[in-house]
Amino acid sequence: MSILDEIVLLAPEFRVLEALDSLEPLDSLAPPSSMGPHAIEPSPNSEPARQLPLPFVLRETSQEQVGTRWNELCGLLKSYGLAIQCPAAQLQGVPGNSVPIRMAKQSIDESFLAGEFQSADIIVLSLRSVRLDSWAFPPELGSEANLPHWIEAVRQACRATKPIAIELPMGVDTKTLEKVVAAPIDILSLVADSNMPDEIIVESLVRARSILRSHSQSDLPIQVQSRHSQPDHLIKLLGLGGSVVAIDGVLNELWAESPDLPRGFLSKVESRVNEKSECPIHRKIRLLNQAFFSAIDLRCSSPLENLGQRLRALSDRAEKIAQIPFLGS
């Protein structure tokens, strides 16, 4: 059976995509009368601690890239309720009380650091080698049969108190996906390389969600990282089965506006901030969340209701396992 046949069989997922395609472009979208029970309109001048639900995460954006305003960025993430992920060895640089959820990423071919596991809220175990460009099942595990043993050992090392995510590349074969899904994981994370075609990203995400359904794991959240920088593209990834999407592509456009990173960008940001305007990060994140909740309001039929339920399930799970309060009223 070809990949195209699979996509045809998964047509119900594309009804969601068609529904999202019919939305008006973001710039002309009228603010909805009600943004739903889980959203609070953020104000640039408001105090921190306004919180929103968790469909978005910041990954791969490092303290080195942002420079001296790192703490300020973390505070901004907290005000929008966004999680942050970074390599386990750098997690100490993320102030613990400034972001709602800190995710520590540990690659299969690096030493595990005991201290970072203690401070992380979620542990992301990447099966992708940091040294090799191409994907291969890690030799460190011997065979796929050892994957559950490895996950269990990591879970034991952090006293079974933290959700564990497994990270795989987009386009990974079905056999590997099925083995990972069958292992005792809490989150599946799929990462697209920067030059990966959209067709593969869409197919991988839809296939992963299909495999989860066939293994009675429909509630398992899928975290998606791609290069997409347009908010409506990220919303579509949510509609196609993602539970959480990374917004680094959105912020990378902002970093790219200034060639003199990081100080050049930050001075431009400062010059734009006044009483009547928002900084670019505020605006983009606000638009993302507006579009997302508007989509839920405009389409109350089952595909998007399921989307909202999945997101609620993610937050509920985080609340139970990591004792992180549900973000939102």
Next chain:
Amino acid sequence: MTADGIEPEQQPGTLVAEIDASPLSVAELNYRLSQLDEGCKAHVSGIPSSLSGVGAGFDRSIDLQVVGSVGPFAFMLGQRAKIEITQGAGLACGHSFHSGSLLIRGDCGPHVACYALGGLVTVYGKAGDYAGYGLSGGEVVIRSRCGLAAGAAMRSGTLVLGNGTGEMLGQGMTGGVIFARGTVAGLGEGVRAVPIKDADSLRLGLLLARAGLKTQLSEFKAFRPLRPASSGGSS
């Protein structure tokens, strides 16, 4: 407990705990281990070999003897303890070991002490393939034979192989040193034999003594990467 029902005082070094692990899950066993007092001794027996992650994240300064064998990923991320396993160990025993010592008296599976950051891991029996894979500062001593690609992807630390090696010794290593005695079946890419200097000889002798072994140091050869990484390993 004494005959009159009084529990003996806990003295450092006194045997205070006998744990029968046969009815326990791995979580229950690890919890019991985590509750042991610092500075004391403990025996654990009856661990089913199917349990994964026994002692994972173990961080107590105690003398722990495991009577029997352990399953995969035992004592992963272990710190500060002095651990002895009287029989064998499964896959990746001592993975990312941080400090303390780990002695395996029997044979161990592949990837023993892989990515170990510190401490001393000693295997008296045979080691499977990829012993000391990705070693990152720890010290590993294998007394008997080892399998394929021992010391592959090493970054720093010391690997001692006491009775010959398999093919692809040190494949892709970027730092650290391998001391091998006996027949070396084949070197990995990027690895070269080097003369053993006096400092190396002294270090090897001390390491073997800590591992409880003695032999003629002159029977060892040393191997290092052709092009060490700039951030290097221990020399």
